[in-house]
Amino acid sequence: MAVRTRWTVQHPCSHAVEHDLSGRPADKRAGFARWLATKNCTDCWKAARDTDSPSKEEWLAAKRAQEQQAAVEWAEKFDMPPMEGPDKALDWGVRSRHQLVAAAHNRAGGRGDLGRGGLGGGGGEGAGHHAGRMVDRPAGRRGL
Numbered sequence: 001m002a003v004r005t006r007w008t009v010q011h012p013c014s015h016a017v018e019h020d021l022s023g024r025p026a027d028k029r030a031g032f033a034r035w036l037a038t039k040n041c042t043d044c045w046k047a048a049r050d051t052d053s054p055s056k057e058e059w060l061a062a063k064r065a066q067e068q069q070a071a072v073e074w075a076e077k078f079d080m081p082p083m084e085g086p087d088k089a090l091d092w093g094v095r096s097r098h099q100l101v102a103a104a105h106n107r108a109g110g111r112g113d114l115g116r117g118g119l120g121g122g123g124g125e126g127a128g129h130h131a132g133r134m135v136d137r138p139a140g141r142r143g144l
């Protein structure tokens, strides 16, 4: 039997829409379809969203972009393997992984056990550059 990739979801807005969930992991599709069934269909959702105040939407978009940026930077910092998938799922995956691992890391207690000792957060990189210059200068003088 073929793996099921399409679900017909009965949305609360009274529309039944067939969703192609082939971009989702096979074991997550049924759950995702159930979640979709709690939401309005895409068209109704868009219509509702378009009537929202622009400021709220901007705020959400900015927050989302911020989370995405943080997650991507974090993934690069720790050489996390690139994730593969449709863009939407990818964004979601990168953010979720960040949150999951960060949460697990917090539970594990303390910094540094993920290796590299780079968990200083925002200031880490700048401080690193600074330290680099501090080391370079005396070395250069000695060389001359």
Ligand SMILES: [Zn+2]
Pocket: 011, 013, 014, 015, 040, 041, 042, 043, 044, 045
């Ligand atoms: Zn609808």
